[in-house]
Amino acid sequence: MSERGSIIYLEGVTVDYDGFKALNSLNFIVNFNELRVVIGPNGAGKTTLLDVICGKVKPAAGRVIFGKDTDLIGKREDDIVKLGIGRKFQAPSIYANLTVWENLDLSLKRPSKGVFHTLLSQSTREEQARIHEALATISLEGFSRTRAGSLSHGQKQWLEIGMVILQDPSLLLVDEPVAGMTDKETEQTGILLQSLAARHAIIVIEHDMEFVRQIARIVTVLHEGTVICEGTVEKVQGDARVREIYLGRQKVHA
Numbered sequence: 001m002s003e004r005g006s007i008i009y010l011e012g013v014t015v016d017y018d019g020f021k022a023l024n025s026l027n028f029i030v031n032f033n034e035l036r037v038v039i040g041p042n043g044a045g046k047t048t049l050l051d052v053i054c055g056k057v058k059p060a061a062g063r064v065i066f067g068k069d070t071d072l073i074g075k076r077e078d079d080i081v082k083l084g085i086g087r088k089f090q091a092p093s094i095y096a097n098l099t100v101w102e103n104l105d106l107s108l109k110r111p112s113k114g115v116f117h118t119l120l121s122q123s124t125r126e127e128q129a130r131i132h133e134a135l136a137t138i139s140l141e142g143f144s145r146t147r148a149g150s151l152s153h154g155q156k157q158w159l160e161i162g163m164v165i166l167q168d169p170s171l172l173l174v175d176e177p178v179a180g181m182t183d184k185e186t187e188q189t190g191i192l193l194q195s196l197a198a199r200h201a202i203i204v205i206e207h208d209m210e211f212v213r214q215i216a217r218i219v220t221v222l223h224e225g226t227v228i229c230e231g232t233v234e235k236v237q238g239d240a241r242v243r244e245i246y247l248g249r250q251k252v253h254a
C-alpha cells in the first residue's frame with residue numbers, strides 16, 4: 001500500500017435510521033501517518049463514523065475507500081480487520097484472568113487456532129520480540145506476568161491498545177481513550193498515541209478538550225452527521241459555528 005495520499009476516504013456517506021440521518025452526505029479524509037481527532041456534541045455521528053469504517057454499519061449512500069482503491073462498502077467486519085483497520089473500543093475487551101503477556105500473545109496476527117491452542121504453543125523468537133516491543137510502547141514492561149484484571153483502568157486501556165497494534169493495522173480507530181483516566185494516565189495516553197502515529201494513521205474520537213489540545217494536529221468537528229469545521233485546535237475553538245453548537249452543552253475551551 002502506498003504511503004502517500006489518503007488512508008481512508010469517505011465521500012457522500014449517509015447513514016439513515018428510519019429517516020433520521022446519523023451521517024448526512026459526509027465527506028471525510030485522513031492521510032497516512034495522520035493523528036486525527038474527531039469531536040462533536042452528543043449524537044453528532046462520531047461513533048457512527050467509526051462504525052461505517054469498520055463495517056459495523058452499512059451506509060445508505062456514499063463511498064468508503066481504504067488506501068489507494070479498496071472499497072469497504074459491503075465488506076464484513078473481520079475482513080476489514082484483515083485489510084488493516086483496527087478498533088479500540090471504549091470499554092477494554094481484555095482477558096481479565098490471563099496475564100498481560102498472554103493477552104498480547106493472543107492478539108498477535110497469526111492464523112487463529114483458538115485461545116487454548118495459542119497459549120499452549122510456544123511463540124517464536126520474532127513473536128516474543130514483538131511482544132516485548134509492544135510492552136515497551138504501552139509502558140507495561142514490568143507487568144508482563146500481572147493478571148490483566150488487576151491492572152489500573154488506564155493500564156487496561158493501554159493493554160488493549162497494545163493488543164490492537166500487534167495486529168499491525170495501517171489505520172487505528174480509537175473511541176474516547178481517556179474516559180475515566182487520571183490526569184497522569186491521560187497525559188501518558190496522549191504521548192502513546194502520538195508515538196503510534198509515526199507508524200499508523202489514527203482517528204481518535206474525544207470529548208475531553210484538554211486532551212484534544214495535547215494531541216491534536218487537525219481536528220474535525222461533526223454536527224448532525226456532517227463536518228462543520230476542520231483545522232487546527234485554534235481554528236476550531238475560534239469558529240463561530242462551533243462555539244454556537246457547543247454553547248449550553250459543553251465548553252470547547254477549557
Ligand SMILES: Nc1ncnc2c1ncn2[C@@H]1O[C@H](COP(=O)(O)OP(=O)(O)OP(=O)(O)O)[C@@H](O)[C@H]1O
Nearest residue numbers: 017020021022040041042043044045046047048049
Ligand atoms: N442503531 C440506531 N438506531 C437508531 N438511531 C441510532 C442508532 N445508532 C445511533 N443512532 C442515532 O444516530 C445519532 C448519532 O449517533 P452516534 O452514536 O454516532 O453519535 P455520537 O456523536 O457518537 O454521540 P456520543 O458523543 O453521544 O457518543 C444519534 O442521534 C443516535 O441516537
